[in-house]
Amino acid sequence: MNDFMKYFLIIVMMMVVEAAVAQTALEWKTFPDLPDERGFAGMYAGVSHGALLCLGGANFPDGYPWEGGVKKWYDGIYLLEQGGKWRKLPQTMETAAGYGVSVSYQDKVILVGGSNAREHLSRVIGYEWDGHALARHHYPALPFPLANMSGAVLEDLLIVVGGNVSPIGAGLTKCLVLDLKDVQSGWTEMEAWPGPGRVFPVCAIFDGAFYMFSGETTAINSKGNSYRLIHQDGYRLSIQYLAGRRSAHWEKLAAMPRGMSAGGAVLPVVKGDRFLFWGGVDAVTAQHKTPSSHPGITNDLLYYFPHTDSWEFVGRQQRFPARVTLPVVHWQNQWLYISGEIKPGIRTPAITGVN
Numbered sequence: 539m540n541d542f543m544k545y546f547l548i549i550v551m552m553m554v555v556e557a558a559v560a561q562t563a564l565e566w567k568t569f570p571d572l573p574d575e576r577g578f579a580g581m582y583a584g585v586s587h588g589a590l591l592c593l594g595g596a597n598f599p600d601g602y603p604w605e606g607g608v609k610k611w612y613d614g615i616y617l618l619e620q621g622g623k624w625r626k627l628p629q630t631m632e633t634a635a636g637y638g639v640s641v642s643y644q645d646k647v648i649l650v651g652g653s654n655a656r657e658h659l660s661r662v663i664g665y666e667w668d669g670h671a672l673a674r675h676h677y678p679a680l681p682f683p684l685a686n687m688s689g690a691v692l693e694d695l696l697i698v699v700g701g702n703v704s705p706i707g708a709g710l711t712k713c714l715v716l717d718l719k720d721v722q723s724g725w726t727e728m729e730a731w732p733g734p735g736r737v738f739p740v741c742a743i744f745d746g747a748f749y750m751f752s753g754e755t756t757a758i759n760s761k762g763n764s765y766r767l768i769h770q771d772g773y774r775l776s777i778q779y780l781a782g783r784r785s786a787h788w789e790k791l792a793a794m795p796r797g798m799s800a801g802g803a804v805l806p807v808v809k810g811d812r813f814l815f816w817g818g819v820d821a822v823t824a825q826h827k828t829p830s831s832h833p834g835i836t837n838d839l840l841y842y843f844p845h846t847d848s849w850e851f852v853g854r855q856q857r858f859p860a861r862v863t864l865p866v867v868h869w870q871n872q873w874l875y876i877s878g879e880i881k882p883g884i885r886t887p888a889i890t891g892v893n
Contacts, residue, residue: 563852564808564814564839564892564893565892565893566855566857566858566890566891566892567872567890567891567892567893568888568889568890568891569618569872569874569889569890569891570618570623570624570889571624571887571888571889572592572616572624572876572877572887572889573616573624573626573887574887575887576597576598576599576885576887577597577877577878577885577886577887577888578594578595578596578597578612578636578877578878578885578887579595579596579597579636579637579862579863579864579877579878579879579885580594580595580596580636580637580638580652580653580863580864581593581594581595581636581640581864581865581876581877581878582594582595582635582636582638582640582647582649582652582865583640583647583865583867583874583876584640584641584642584646584647584648584865584867585642585645585647585867585868585869586642586645586646586647586665586666586667587645587666587667587668587669588619588620589617589618589619589620589667589669590617590618590619590867590869590874591615591616591617591647591665591667592615592616592618592865592876592877593614593615593616593631593640593647593649593665594611594612594613594614594631594634594635594636594649594652595611595612595636595877596609596610596611596612596636596637597609597610597612597885598610598883602829602830602883602884603829603882603883604828604829604830604883607883609655610634610655611634611635611636611653611654611655612634612636613630613631613632613633613634613635614626614630614631615627615629615630615631615665615672617667620870627672629672631649631663632661632663632674633654633659633661634654634655635649635652635653635654635659636652636653636654637652637653637685637686637863638650638651638652638653638659638684638685638687639651639652639687639688639689639698639803640865641689641690641691641696642691642867642868643664643691643696643718644718645666646664646665646666646675647664647665647666648662648663648664648677648696649662649663649664649665650662650680650684650689650696650698651680651683651684651685651687651698651701652685653685653686653705657683657704658683658684658685658702658703658704658705658707659683659684659685660679660680660681660682660683660684661679661680662676662677662678662679662680662716663675663676663677664676664677677716677721678716678721678722678724678725680698680714680725681714681725681727682703683703683704684698684701684702684703684710684714685701685702686700686701686702686709686737686738687699687700687701687702687710687737687739688700688701688738688739688740688741688750688753688803688804689741689803690741690742690743690748690803690804691718691743692743692746692747692748692775692777693746694717694718694719695715695716695717695718695777696715696716696717696718697713697714697715697741697748697775698712698713698714698715699712699713699714699730699731699739699741699750700712700735700736700737700738700739700750700753701737702737708735708755708756709734709735709736709737709753709754709755709756710735710736711730711731711733711734711735711736712727712730712735713727713728713729713730713731713775713786714726714727714728715727715728715784726784728784728785728786729785729786729788730786730788731750731773731775731788731790732773732788732790733769733771733773733790734755734769735755736752736753736754736755736769736799737753737754737755737799738752738753738754738799738800738819738862738863739751739752739753739769739799739803740752740753740798740800740801740802740803740804740805740815740818741803741804741805742804742805742807742813743804743807744807744813744844745844746776747774747775747776747844748774748775748776748777749772749773749774749775749791749805749813749844750772750773750775751771751772751773751791751794751798751805751815751842752768752769752770752771752772752794752797752798752799752801752818753769753799754766754767754768754769754797754799754800754819754824755767755769765824766799766819766824768797768799768819768820768821768824769797769799770793770794770795770796770797770821771790771791771793771794772790772791772792772793772794772842773788773789773790773791774788774789774791774844775787775788776789791847792847792848792849794815794840794842794849795840795849795851796820796821796822796836796838796840797818797819797820797821797824798815798817798818798819798820799818799819799820799824799862800818800819800862800863801815801816801817801818801819801862802816802817802818802861802864802865802866802875802878803865803866804866805866806866806868806873806892808841808873808892808893811843811844811845812841812842812843812844813841813842813844814839814840814841814873814892815838815839815840815841815842816837816838816839816840816855816860816875816892817835817836817837817860817861817862817864817875817878818835818836818860818862819835819862820836822836823835823836829881829882829883832881832882834859834860834880834881835859835860835861835862835880835881836860837854837855837856837859837860838851838853838854839851839852839853839854839855840852858888858890859880859886860880861875861877861878861879861880861886862878862879863878863879864876864877864878864879870891871893872891872892872893873891873892873893874889874890874891875889875890875891875892876889877889
């Protein structure tokens with residue numbers, strides 16, 4: 539065996555071991571599928587009094603988009619209690635919607651903005667399951683319609699970043715905040731990150747700070763053609779209080795090894811000290827123009843370490859297809875990837891947990 543072959547085999551073995559370590563280091567688990575064979579993209583989801591609520595979303599019930607199928611938004615509400623089976627509740631959302639932000643706060647699942655077949659939405663509404671019935675709670679509306687954004691709760695502050703105001707609207711450089719302990723004061727716009735606007739960023743909460751990564755915008759290349767520009771930047775937001783007023787401090791982070799537009803939001807925090815990146819659209823995936831021959835979403839697994847501002851490739855997820863446009867919820871000591879899109883126009887009802 540010559541030296542080249544020895545070197546080649548060593549590299550291959552290192553990659554195999556690396557992937558195996560990544561798979562064994564993370565514990566993956568299958569949860570009951572949503573009781574809809576197609577599944578949904580852009581759902582809202584969260585936890586209320588120990589029950590998992592999944593709401594809304596969209597799919598193509600009458601055929602794939604390249605076959606002339608038309609996207610349909612839904613108003614259904616699904617409930618899963620620990621040890622039980624999925625139930626579709628008799629109550630529905632006030633309007634069919636998806637592609638907004640959803641967070642869990644004080645046993646309420648709060649839905650922010652989103653879109654449907656008619657328009658982008660500004661409404662903010664909470665749902666609470668008390669074990670017997672579903673209650674609604676109304677919150678101040680956003681200052682403008684917004685969808686395709688990301689958001690999370692930092693302590694008592696609901697933070698929303700990015701998005702657009704219409705289906706053809708440009709990605710915004712906006713950071714909106716609602717104090718959930720002072721909702722009557724409404725939404726405030728804080729200083730945004732020092733970077734381009736975007737739709738479909740992903741975010742995380744860790745150690746008293748809010749993190750935002752990736753997303754995308756539409757750009758024009760040298761030939762005058764538009765294309766999806768997938769961002770590979772990240773930012774940390776710290777909220778500071780000066781003289782009783784909030785101020786935003788943004789810090790740009792180390793560049794991402796690959797983009798992750800429209801990946802699950804929020805990002806799981808695993809092992810107590812790192813974010814897990816799985817799925818999302820990167821620059822390579824974004825180049826595929828033909829939905830019917832799309833290869834699917836990259837299955838690479840990445841860690842980001844906030845304490846050291848560093849990245850690590852940790853293998854590939856081979857058991858489950860990666861996804862885009864989906865909520866990620868912490869429930870029963872697992873981070874759940876809920877439904878979502880595995881290829882353009884193709885959803886999955888699967889729910890995958892990682893710990």
